[in-house]
Amino acid sequence: GPAVSSTPTVLIRRSLPDLLDGDSAVLECAITQLSSSDLYVTFQANGVDFPEKQYVDLPASKDHHSLTRRFSIPTSHWKKDNTFTCKVNQGYSNSWMSNSTGTLFGG
DSSP states (O other): OOOOOOOOEEEEEEOHHHHTOTTOOEEEEEEEEEOOSEEEEEEEETTEEOSOOEEEEOOOOSSOEEEEEEEEOOGGGOOTTOBEEEEEEETTTEEEEOOOOOBOSOO
């Protein structure tokens, strides 16, 4: 029968080692319940995509995949009002957005 398509879960979080290091800001996009292999991940500041696309090449499988992608926030975006999200993009039609980080940089 047709492949069962599930909705992936997309979470964004600060990288834990990074929280201890005040000189960098790394985000992790954790994606679970992935069933498709044709994907790329983008990160957003205030809803606007960063140009970098992180392509994901998953082996064909009946099982669901989990993966994590990391992104270093450019210092130009270390602003106290900025919020960040990540998005999984599948083909041309489907995309799934994470929750927002909320503001990361206290003024």
